[in-house]
Amino acid sequence: MLGPFLETLIGGLLTGVLYSLVALGFVLIFKASGVFNFAQGAMVLFAALTIARLSGEIDGKEVHLANFVVAAAILGVAVAFIGWYAWREYIARGAGPGERRKMQVLAAVGALVGGIAAYSYGKGAWPLWLAIAATAAIMGLLAYAIERLVLRHLVNQEGIILFMATLGIANFLDGFGQTLWGSDIYKINLGLPKDPLFLFEGVFPGGLLVDPGELVAAAIAAGLVVVLAIFFQKTRVGRALRAVADDHAAAQSVGIPLNTIWLIVWTVSGLVALAAGLIWGAKLGVQFSISLIALKALPVLILGGFTSVPGAIVGGLIIGAGEKLSEVFLAPILVKQFDLAGGGIENWFAYMLALVFLLFRPQGLFGERIIERV
Amino acid sequence: MLAVIVAAFLAVPMVASPYLYTEILIPFLILSLAAIGLNILVGYCGQVSLGTGGFMAVGAYAAYNLWLRVPELNNLIVVFLFGGLMAAAVGILFGIPSLRIKGFYLAVATLASQFFLDWLFARVKWLTNYTPSGSVAVGKLEVFGWHVDTPADRYLLILGIVVVGTLVAKNLVRGHIGRSWMAVRDMDIAAEIIGFRPLRTKLTAFAVSSFFIGVAGAMWAFLRLGAWEPLAFDINRSFQILFMVIIGGLGSLVGSFMGAAFIVLMPILLNQLPGWFGIRMSTALLSHLEFMVFGAMIVFFLIVEPHGLARLWAVAKEKLRLWPFPH
Amino acid sequence: MVARVRSFPDVLLSVENISLSFGGVKALTDISFDIAKGEIRAIIGPNGAGKSSMLNCINGFYHPQQGAITYKGVRRSQMKPHEAAEQGIARTFQNIALFRGMSTLDNIMTGRNLRMKTGLFWQALHIGPAQREEIENRKVVERIIDFLEIQHIRKAPVGQLPYGLQKRVELGRALAAEPELLLLDEPMAGMNIEEKQDMCRFILDVNDEFGTTICLIEHDMGVVMDISDRVVVLDYGKKIGDGVPDEVRSNEAVVAAYLGVSH
Numbered sequence: 001m002l003g004p005f006l007e008t009l010i011g012g013l014l015t016g017v018l019y020s021l022v023a024l025g026f027v028l029i030f031k032a033s034g035v036f037n038f039a040q041g042a043m044v045l046f047a048a049l050t051i052a053r054l055s056g057e058i059d060g061k062e063v064h065l066a067n068f069v070v071a072a073a074i075l076g077v078a079v080a081f082i083g084w085y086a087w088r089e090y091i092a093r094g095a096g097p098g099e100r101r102k103m104q105v106l107a108a109v110g111a112l113v114g115g116i117a118a119y120s121y122g123k124g125a126w127p128l129w130l131a132i133a134a135t136a137a138i139m140g141l142l143a144y145a146i147e148r149l150v151l152r153h154l155v156n157q158e159g160i161i162l163f164m165a166t167l168g169i170a171n172f173l174d175g176f177g178q179t180l181w182g183s184d185i186y187k188i189n190l191g192l193p194k195d196p197l198f199l200f201e202g203v204f205p206g207g208l209l210v211d212p213g214e215l216v217a218a219a220i221a222a223g224l225v226v227v228l229a230i231f232f233q234k235t236r237v238g239r240a241l242r243a244v245a246d247d248h249a250a251a252q253s254v255g256i257p258l259n260t261i262w263l264i265v266w267t268v269s270g271l272v273a274l275a276a277g278l279i280w281g282a283k284l285g286v287q288f289s290i291s292l293i294a295l296k297a298l299p300v301l302i303l304g305g306f307t308s309v310p311g312a313i314v315g316g317l318i319i320g321a322g323e324k325l326s327e328v329f330l331a332p333i334l335v336k337q338f339d340l341a342g343g344g345i346e347n348w349f350a351y352m353l354a355l356v357f358l359l360f361r362p363q364g365l366f367g368e369r370i371i372e373r374v
Numbered sequence: 375m376l377a378v379i380v381a382a383f384l385a386v387p388m389v390a391s392p393y394l395y396t397e398i399l400i401p402f403l404i405l406s407l408a409a410i411g412l413n414i415l416v417g418y419c420g421q422v423s424l425g426t427g428g429f430m431a432v433g434a435y436a437a438y439n440l441w442l443r444v445p446e447l448n449n450l451i452v453v454f455l456f457g458g459l460m461a462a463a464v465g466i467l468f469g470i471p472s473l474r475i476k477g478f479y480l481a482v483a484t485l486a487s488q489f490f491l492d493w494l495f496a497r498v499k500w501l502t503n504y505t506p507s508g509s510v511a512v513g514k515l516e517v518f519g520w521h522v523d524t525p526a527d528r529y530l531l532i533l534g535i536v537v538v539g540t541l542v543a544k545n546l547v548r549g550h551i552g553r554s555w556m557a558v559r560d561m562d563i564a565a566e567i568i569g570f571r572p573l574r575t576k577l578t579a580f581a582v583s584s585f586f587i588g589v590a591g592a593m594w595a596f597l598r599l600g601a602w603e604p605l606a607f608d609i610n611r612s613f614q615i616l617f618m619v620i621i622g623g624l625g626s627l628v629g630s631f632m633g634a635a636f637i638v639l640m641p642i643l644l645n646q647l648p649g650w651f652g653i654r655m656s657t658a659l660l661s662h663l664e665f666m667v668f669g670a671m672i673v674f675f676l677i678v679e680p681h682g683l684a685r686l687w688a689v690a691k692e693k694l695r696l697w698p699f700p701h
Numbered sequence: 702m703v704a705r706v707r708s709f710p711d712v713l714l715s716v717e718n719i720s721l722s723f724g725g726v727k728a729l730t731d732i733s734f735d736i737a738k739g740e741i742r743a744i745i746g747p748n749g750a751g752k753s754s755m756l757n758c759i760n761g762f763y764h765p766q767q768g769a770i771t772y773k774g775v776r777r778s779q780m781k782p783h784e785a786a787e788q789g790i791a792r793t794f795q796n797i798a799l800f801r802g803m804s805t806l807d808n809i810m811t812g813r814n815l816r817m818k819t820g821l822f823w824q825a826l827h828i829g830p831a832q833r834e835e836i837e838n839r840k841v842v843e844r845i846i847d848f849l850e851i852q853h854i855r856k857a858p859v860g861q862l863p864y865g866l867q868k869r870v871e872l873g874r875a876l877a878a879e880p881e882l883l884l885l886d887e888p889m890a891g892m893n894i895e896e897k898q899d900m901c902r903f904i905l906d907v908n909d910e911f912g913t914t915i916c917l918i919e920h921d922m923g924v925v926m927d928i929s930d931r932v933v934v935l936d937y938g939k940k941i942g943d944g945v946p947d948e949v950r951s952n953e954a955v956v957a958a959y960l961g962v963s964h
């Protein structure tokens with residue numbers, strides 16, 4: 001009994017780390033801008049699709065050259081833009097003039113990168129690292145576009161309006177990604193080990209069956225979570241982000257404009273989405289349903305709190321474990337008792353768990369109790 | 375207003391084609407009612423809900439079971455009312471957390487109801503009369519002996535129900551119950567201090583809202599689909615209705631109609647558009663493009679007028695009234 | 702203006718040894734005083750003294766850790782805000798707490814909520830009892846609108862009104878409940894002289910005409926001394942003075958607490 005239980009628990013915790021990762025993306029944005037970003041799942045899908053198709057073993061399902069050119073163009077713009085942005089910061093620190101010349105050079109470099117990218121497609125797929133780097137650049141550009149085209153025009157609107165806007169963004173991204181890259185199931189090959197691993201054979205008869213691929217994936221995710229936590233606690237930008245969450249005026253005094261901060265958080269959560277998409281895609285294949293994992297990460301948020309980084313981490317683990325345990329141990333009992341057509345309770349069990357918890361502790365796991373004032 | 379209603383009852387049946395009925399008018403009217411229901415909860419009482427699809431499903435399956443198991447009551451009015459009442463009951467149940475949970479926490483919590491109800495109708499065999507995969511069908515529909523067969527019949531029945539429903543909603547929101555909702559929406563603490571009971575107020579909103587949504591769900595199942603499965607009421611339906619409410623205008627009944635019209639018409643238009651220009655596309659590509667354009671339009675509208683089409687309309691009317699003077 | 706000296710035999714509300722703290726912050730420490738039926742009672746004190754917290758305790762929004770409140774002869778240690786409302790306690794707020802999305806008229810109508818009882822069924826039809834009830838209550842509200850001279854903004858959304866008018870609407874909403882005890886939290890803060898005079902007049906009229914007992918917090922000493930019958934002074938959560946305006950004015954502890962505070 002203990003063996004299967006532990007196996008399920010470990011499986012659940014490993015999935016939970018991924019939930020934590022997606023939830024972190026939410027938390028970053030909510031903390032810094034108060035936006036409840038429903039597009040997080042769409043960002044995960046978009047990133048995963050882009051990586052998969054750029055690095056893809058093109059198993060018979062050719063990407064149109066036209067699509068590829070578009071992607072390469074986007075990439076080129078992204079590179080040029082990032083360069084330009086970095087350069088502008090550099091100028092702002094008091095370097096000499098000649099900005100326009102440099103911008104032209106950067107644009108040329110960007111175009112070159114894009115061109116090479118498009119060309120190399122003809123030779124087959126890119127190496128994975130290049131695909132990842134390119135996708136990271138594209139996620140940065142995406143963040144910029146979102147800040148520029150959407151958020152900037154909606155400052156001071158009510159939360160629900162911003163939330164709706166992110167729903168619109170989610171729709172757009174889902175459509176855009178699939179228009180560009182197609183909507184079949186694609187693979188990402190991270191080269192994860194496949195053979196099952198048996199742990200603690202001395203303790204349990206037959207040992208504990210663990211998928212090493214999951215283990216590696218979880219380790220990567222856990223590493224990222226730690227990096228993000230450090231980023232928030234220790235770096236200047238991280239502290240500024242936390243300040244902005246607590247008090248916008250205070251953030252101004254740190255000397256970073258609000259728009260830049262928004263750009264940074266959206267970029268960072270774009271990168272978090274990339275990581276989640278990479279791992280998830282390697283595990284289960286890249287397909288539309290990935291955008292639904294965002295929905296799985298939501299109970300993590302109400303459990304851990306919308307603004308708490310540790311909450312997202314612990315909440316993810318609890319939800320992951322609770323979900324798997326309930327499906328394996330509770331569902332069969334329910335099915336038998338009530339003559340159900342199959343289990344599948346993991347789809348709502350996490351929500352109920354979080355909900356019941358909230359009823360007793362409305363401030364979430366790590367939140368402080370707030371006494372309202374008038 | 376009266377002119378519009380009269381025209382809808384008398385003039386439309388003279389010109390409408392079956393396509394117009396089944397693809398445009400019927401979906402538009404039914405979803406308008408659902409949007410009104412959701413608007414009561416979100417726009418008037420300020421409680422964001424992402425569980426609309428689930429409550430529509432409750433209405434649909436409750437109505438189905440009554441229709442199936444009690445043939446003596448095969449009267450659509452009774453059947454729909456039953457669907458609405460059951461949805462209201464479930465709505466009250468899932469509204470209870472709203473006392474302690476607010477804002478986006480509540481929104482996420484309402485997803486619990488959506489997923490739970492999705493699961494319920496897919497798995498509990500009795501509810502779907504032991505049909506595989508929970509897909510059920512209805513036939514032989516009547517109202518007080520009137521057989522509702524043709525699209526025109528359905529349209530008239532739906533129109534009647536929607537008109538009555540809108541009137542009821544209007545009455546509720548302008549009376550003291552509506553004021554209690556808006557008070558809780560605008561400032562819940564002050565509302566409690568001047569004597570409103572928060573839980574009762576919110577639960578009334580949940581109940582009334584879910585009732586409308588349940589009736590809409592039952593009508594959607596019986597009069598639009600005829601045969602359906604739980605997927606017809608999944609989370610995408612919830613978002614669809616929420617879009618209608620927001621695009622139309624929070625806290626505006628007219629807005630609910632405008633939002634529904636917009637959301638129903640847009641995909642149809644997007645589908646036709648390439649054809650008009652002689653461009654041919656695969657359906658998959660078309661649906662992806664539709665997603666894109668739809669998403670972009672949503673964002674665009676929110677930026678142009680966060681208060682929705684209803685506000686846009688009011689402003690336009692005012693401008694026209696004053697024309698050619700600026701004020 | 703000569704300080705008014707009136708006498709009030711009956712106690713409407715008395716506060717006994719109330720203490721309230723938030724985590725480590727002691728907002729109120731062992732406060733006792735009473736409010737007599739029919740008087741205008743002021744609570745004054747520097748910023749953060751605990752004045753608003755005191756009102757919040759009286760109408761059940763905060764629950765003091767110690768002490769009890771006797772209102773109309775019933776002693777209790779805590780109650781819910783809507784219970785207080787049902788018992789005839791109404792109030793306004795320091796930071797205006799109007800329902801911003803509603804019109805002036807609707808805001809004041811919400812003040813009548815405890816007297817509007819028709820259920821969903823009649824409300825849905827909006828005829829019969831529902832309509833009668835609406836008309837009756839509307840009459841009362843129209844009288845209040847006339848009294849406060851805000852007829853011209855009857856239909857305006859309150860969110861867009863100037864500050865002074867919002868304060869007046871909020872008073873109207875409290876009056877609509879026809880309270881026995883009216884709590885006013887800085888009703889004149891941020892107003893110009895003219896607006897202050899209007900507000901004083903309304904407060905005195907309410908007290909005179911309807912016999913409503915009033916407990917108000919105010920920073921403007923001139924106003925306080927003019928219109929109140931008795932004054933409680935709080936400082937750092939403790940009571941440092943209590944009496945008719947003249948007594949309080951000459952109380953050394955009070956003067957010390959206010960030294961350097963420009964009012």
Ligand SMILES: Nc1ncnc2c1ncn2[C@@H]1O[C@H](COP(=O)(O)OP(=O)(O)OP(=O)(O)O)[C@@H](O)[C@H]1O
Pocket residue numbers: 371372373723726727728746747748749750751752753754755795
């Ligand atoms: N809900 C709360 N949570 C935490 N602390 C509170 C709360 N309400 C009041 N306090 C604290 O209690 C103390 C008294 O506050 P209160 O608002 O009663 O002062 P006040 O006399 O009304 O001041 P002001 O003149 O500024 O309105 C302050 O230190 C305040 O920070």
Ligand SMILES: [Mg+2]
Pocket residue numbers: 752753754795
């Ligand atoms: Mg105060």
